[in-house]
Amino acid sequence: MKLFLVAGEASGDRLGAALMEGLKTLAPGVAFAGVGGPLMQAQGLQSLFPMDELSVMGIAEILPKYRKLRRRLHQTAEAVLADPPDALITIDSPDFCLRVARLVRARRPEQRTIHYVAPSVWAWRPGRAAKMAEVIDHVLALLPFEPPLMQAVGMSCDFVGHPVVAEPRATAAEAQAFRETHGIGKAPLILVLPGSRRGEVGRLGPVFGAALGLVVAARPEARVVLPTVAHVAGAVRAMAAAWPGAPVVVETADDKRAAFAAADVALAASGTVSLELAANAVPMVIGYNFNRLTWEIIKRRALIDTVTLVNLVSDTRVVPEFLGPACRAEAIAPALLRMMAAGPERAAELDAMAVTMQRLGAGGEAPGLRAARSVLGALGHRA
Structure with missing residues (x-):
């Protein structure tokens, strides 16, 4: 065949x-x-x-x-x-x-x-x-x-x-080893995922970096890790060099799995990465911005009020998302800080992520x- x-x-x-x-x-x-x-x-x-x-x-x-x-x-x-x-x-x-x-x-x-x-x-x-x-x-x-x-x-x-339910995940020991290898220790670890396309990285990188500046100003002990893919790794490294939180950029599959397992919270572009975060029980904030023309067209034709798959599959709206003109550092940072805290918003996301995985075929x-x-x-x- x-x-x-x-x-x-x-x-x-x-x-x-x-x-x-x-x-x-x-x-x-x-x-x-x-x-x-x-x-x-x-x-x-x-x-x-x-x-x-x-x-x-x-x-x-x-x-x-x-x-x-x-x-x-x-x-x-x-x-x-x-x-x-x-x-x-x-x-x-x-x-x-x-x-x-x-x-x-x-x-x-x-x-x-x-x-x-x-x-x-x-x-x-x-x-x-x-x-x-x-x-x-x-x-x-x-x-x-x-x-x-x-x-x-x-x-x-x-x-x-969805294949995300069967993808391998790092163990607690591997997550701890990742923290030790990169000198993170017990500090809050923020995953930053600005997309796998060069255009996404170029549009979202400056906004995400500015948001992190506000977050780290409030939580100076926080550390930043950017899992990325080979064809945009150079752009991600150059972009993150000026960011706060002593950013660590990782490319290998093992390092990325360990980073997801070790993370406390994530700031991510809209897309299937939200399901990877859900599979690893990492509370998230979603940001995405299009070219203005693309955004205007999509806004007029959209039939839903959320683009985040965790929100859609769990039939909730607990994952904060900042899309188009709303994708601004001063809006994203407070949401990320709230998600880092052990409060009701974080607990609601964790519940929605568990429901999402079950409905997508886990087990x-x-x-x-x-x-x-x-x-x-x-x-x-x-x-």
Whole structure:
């Protein structure tokens, strides 16, 4: 069996890697091709080109890179058509991935297609599901309330759980060793996560740094740790050099896991990182800002009053978030200070995070294996 996978950003790379691992367990001999990052490559994928070329978010941010993205789009579709797989599996990044599927289907209508991560039609642009159904046969959903929304427009869909519930976490001993190695001791540890895209780091870094200045002024013993990824590590290090809290930047998987386990609180960009923090029971404050044009468009089309997945899955609004014009240091800092205290706001977040993990499949079969089983079932293969 041959499968062509396409992921466009770090979160998709994690999903794709877990899926590949599950497929190799259930269908030994499966072959992979496509586009992916380091985790998918570690599972045996030879990426057509560096995945981080696709890690662009926002309308205004995409425009300067349009021509290059268009070339990569056609290159990917041609690779599928040159050696047709049993299924084209696109993973998140719908602006790129679904265009690949459309190009392929236009020239090979019989091509089976699967998309991993249902579009968030419950959040904005509900018509996306019907449009996606024109080129996608089957969907792997991360959230338990999504399958009916996909099935309503003609696609089959399985809830496969969120891989965050099965990701390895550091032990208490590893967390303590991390603190000792970096001279943190018993000081309050603030995780800072300004995103995995260069644009995010550039926009959020100055705001997060200013917020930390206010927090450390009130809690001078606090220390700061920034887990990051290789392609933005240089920018993060340069940015954090002038920050308070003696920042420590970590890149390796082991160090990042230990940092999450050791943290007392986090200041993070909006995204799937909120679920990683929830899995490690780290109370958080969320901040995010778009280019002004992108923000105005999203604000007008949004169907929900929160973007934080912990708030959505737990059906609460206990995670403070500061979005668009509200993403300001003087607003973020007090919320972060309150979350550092052992009070009702922190306790409410911890409860919501526990509910979130349970609803996303914690304690059940690994989501990567569930996703693999769903793929094989959709293709009529017996595991």
